[in-house]
Amino acid sequence: MTKYLLLKHYRGDHDIAAEPLTPMDQWTPEEIGAHIQFMHDVADEFRALGEFVSAEGLSPEGTFVRYDGDGRPPVTDGPFAETKDLIAGWMIVDVDSEERAHEAAARLSAAPGPGGRPIKEWIEVRQFMAAPSTITD
Amino acid sequence: MDDLLRALMPQVLAVLVRRGTDFAAAEDAVQDALIEAMRRWPEQIPDDPKAWLITVAGRKVIDAQRAEGARRRREQRMHGEPPPGPTEQQDDTLLLLSRCCHPALTPASAIALTLRAVGGLTTAQIATAFLVPEATMAQRISRAKRTISGEQFNRPGDVRAVLRVLYLIFNEGFTGEIDLAMEAIRLTRQLAAATRDPEVDGLLALMLLHHARRAARRSAAGELVPLAAQDRALWDTGMIAEGVRILQAALAADRIGEYQAQAAIAALHDDAPTVDETDWVQIVSWYDTLLTLTDSPVAALNRAVAVGECDGPVAGLAALGRVDSALPRWHAAAAYLHERSGDLHEAARLYAVAAAKASSELERDHLTRQAARLNSGAAAPPAQ
Numbered sequence: 001m002t003k004y005l006l007l008k009h010y011r012g013d014h015d016i017a018a019e020p021l022t023p024m025d026q027w028t029p030e031e032i033g034a035h036i037q038f039m040h041d042v043a044d045e046f047r048a049l050g051e052f053v054s055a056e057g058l059s060p061e062g063t064f065v066r067y068d069g070d071g072r073p074p075v076t077d078g079p080f081a082e083t084k085d086l087i088a089g090w091m092i093v094d095v096d097s098e099e100r101a102h103e104a105a106a107r108l109s110a111a112p113g114p115g116g117r118p119i120k121e122w123i124e125v126r127q128f129m130a131a132p133s134t135i136t137d
Numbered sequence: 138m139d140d141l142l143r144a145l146m147p148q149v150l151a152v153l154v155r156r157g158t159d160f161a162a163a164e165d166a167v168q169d170a171l172i173e174a175m176r177r178w179p180e181q182i183p184d185d186p187k188a189w190l191i192t193v194a195g196r197k198v199i200d201a202q203r204a205e206g207a208r209r210r211r212e213q214r215m216h217g218e219p220p221p222g223p224t225e226q227q228d229d230t231l232l233l234l235s236r237c238c239h240p241a242l243t244p245a246s247a248i249a250l251t252l253r254a255v256g257g258l259t260t261a262q263i264a265t266a267f268l269v270p271e272a273t274m275a276q277r278i279s280r281a282k283r284t285i286s287g288e289q290f291n292r293p294g295d296v297r298a299v300l301r302v303l304y305l306i307f308n309e310g311f312t313g314e315i316d317l318a319m320e321a322i323r324l325t326r327q328l329a330a331a332t333r334d335p336e337v338d339g340l341l342a343l344m345l346l347h348h349a350r351r352a353a354r355r356s357a358a359g360e361l362v363p364l365a366a367q368d369r370a371l372w373d374t375g376m377i378a379e380g381v382r383i384l385q386a387a388l389a390a391d392r393i394g395e396y397q398a399q400a401a402i403a404a405l406h407d408d409a410p411t412v413d414e415t416d417w418v419q420i421v422s423w424y425d426t427l428l429t430l431t432d433s434p435v436a437a438l439n440r441a442v443a444v445g446e447c448d449g450p451v452a453g454l455a456a457l458g459r460v461d462s463a464l465p466r467w468h469a470a471a472a473y474l475h476e477r478s479g480d481l482h483e484a485a486r487l488y489a490v491a492a493a494k495a496s497s498e499l500e501r502d503h504l505t506r507q508a509a510r511l512n513s514g515a516a517a518p519p520a521q
Contacts (some may be wrong), residue, residue: 001244001245001267003268047273047276047380048270049244049274049276049280050246050273050274050276050277050278050279050280051273052248052269052270052273053268053269053270053273054270056363064293093268094245094267094268094273096243096244096245108351127496129495129496129497129501130314130496131310131497131499132361132497132499132500133308133309133310133349134307134308134309134310134318134347134348135304135307135308135399136466137342
C-alpha cells in the first residue's frame, strides 16, 4: 500500500531507452496511435487491479523560475536547455511492494515504438514519503 | 438511522455468510437491502430492523440466483427460515472478520474489505482515507471479494491473521476525515466482546494505550514530538486506565502473546508521570519476553534503545550492533545513543543519515532538526 511515482522522460543525462530512439515526429501516425493506446490500456490494467492513482502528460516546453528579491519579478530561465533531463509525464500507482512497482514500470517501458517493437525506455521509479505509523515504540 | 444501518449491515452479512451464501453474493444482497431500507425506512422504521434486513437481503439472494438460473433449492429453503434470535450473534464477528482477513488476500485488500464489509465505511470514505480514486478502491474491494468467494470456509479462521490486519489499520492513524485508528479500536472491541482470546484483548489494550497519547504526538506547528519529549498532561488518562485494566485481565489468563507483551511495554511508558520516571528495567524485561514470542527485528531495535536507557548508551550501542543496520530507524537509534554517550559529532552525522533514510516527511524533518541542533552547538568537523 505504498504510492510510487513512475516518470517518463523525453530525454535525460543517460540513454532514455535500451536502444537509440527516433523522435516521435518521425514515427508513422499508426505507430504513434498504438503507443498512446498502449498507455491508456496499461492505465486500465492498473485500474482493474485496484492500483491506479493518476496519470498526466506534460508539455515538452517549460522554464525554470526563481525568486529574485523583494518587489522584483520572478526570474525565468528557459526554455529547457537541450542537455537537461526533461520529464514527459507520470503515472502514480498504489502497490503492495517495490517489486510490484518495478513490474508496473516495466509494463510502461514496453510501450510500442517504431515497427511496433517495445521501446524499453527507462522509467524512473520514486517512492512517496508516507505518513509515519502510529506504533513505533 | 445511518448509525443503526451501519451497525446492522455487518451483522446481516454475517448471518447470510454463516448460512452458506457465497461471500460476494451475500455482500451484493446486503447492499441492495441497504438501498431498499434507505428508501422505505424514513417513512417507518420496522419493529425489528435486523430481521427486516435479513429477510429482504435473503430475498435478494434468491432473486439473484433465479436471475442466474442457478439450481439452489436447498439455499431457498434455508433462506425461508424465520429471522434469528439474539443468541445467533455470538460467533459472527470473528467469522466475518476472518473471512475479510483471509491469508489469500494481500494486506491492502484485507484492510479495504474489512473496512467495507465489517466497518461499514463507504468505498468513497475508504478511498479518501488511503488517497486513491474511488474507482480504484472499488476495484480493490471487488477483487478481494472474488478472491475469497472461491475459498472454503468450514470454521472461523485464524485470529492471528485478523489481529495483523486490525493492527495495520490502527497504524494508519488519522488521514483527513476518517479516523482509522478509532475504526480499528471499534472493530477490535467488537472482536474482543465476541471471543475469549487474551491476544485480542492484548491488541485492544495496545491500541488504547497508544491512542491515549495522540494529542501529544504533534506540536502546534504539526511537527513530530517523540515520546521522551511529549507533554504527558495531554495524555488521555481515562483511556490509559481502560487499557491497563484490559491488559491486566488478559495477562491473568496466563496465555502470553506478542500483543500482550507490546501492550505491557506501552503501559509502562504510560505509567510514568515524567520520562525520567520510566521503569526501563521492566521495559527491557518485557522486550526480552517479546523476543521469545516473535523474532521481529523492530522489537530487537527498540530493546536496544531500552537497554541504553537501563544500562547506559555503551550497552545500548552494543545491543544495537547485533541488529541489522538496514532496518528503518536503526540510524536514528544509533544517533540517539551516540548523543547520550557524548559523541555529538557522530550523533549529528548519524541523524543526517537517518533523515535521508526516513520514509515519512515528519520523521525526516524531525531528524534533520536533531542533526542541525547538534551541528549548531558542536565543534567544527575535522578538515576533509
